[in-house]
Amino acid sequence: MLPQKHVVAAGGVVYRRGRYDTEIVLCGxxxxxxxxxxxxxxxxxxxxxxxxxxxxxxxTGLKTAIQETVGAIRYQFTGPDGTRYHKQVEHHLMVPTGGSLAHHDAEFDTARWFPVEEALRLLRYPNERAIVRRAVRLIQQRE
Structure with missing residues (x-):
């Protein structure tokens, strides 16, 4: 049997009102x-x-404040060493309070603002797209 590891993680849907649409940050x-x-x-x-x-x-390089919890996603993957990972990620709805995308982590080439519809097209994983859709509903309830 392959070794297994359970991982708990957290992240956010960082948003702002753009000129024409709500925008969110993606790392890429x-x-x-x-x-x-x-x-x-x-x-x-x-x-x-x-x-x-x-x-x-x-x-992302951004300081943020949490508004509320969006929800959690769960998925599994096998690491390069054959370990089977069971990961749970809780996402929070967040707004920027300072910082700059120019100071993002070297783990990614860039961190950028995208209109929600474009972000939904760019996100690779369906579970992350579902989190963004849920976040958009929460944002609309706040307006």
Whole structure:
């Protein structure tokens, strides 16, 4: 039987009102066709909220504030060493309070604002698209 590991992570849907539409931040490696929501694993003793704030700042360069929880996604994958990972990621609806996308983590080539519809086309994984759609409904309820 393959070794298994359970991972808990947190991230965010960071949004702002653009000139014409709501925009969200995606982290990407465009040459590889990879665009994703900012997220990462919890550090020992860290809460989901604190991890989301830290990971979003590390991966996007933006300081943010959490408005509410959007929901969690679960998925599995096999790592290069054959370990089977069971990952749960809790996403939060977040707004920028400072920082700059220019200071994003080197893990990604870029972090950029996209209109929601474009972001939905770029996101590779259906579960992340579902989180963005849920976040948009929450944003609309706030307006």
């Amino acid at each position: 490696r465009p040459r590889e066709g990879v665009w994703t929501l900012p997220k990462g694993s919890l550090e020992p003793g860290e809460t989901l909220e604190r991890a989301a704030l830290r990971e979003v700042e590390e991966e």
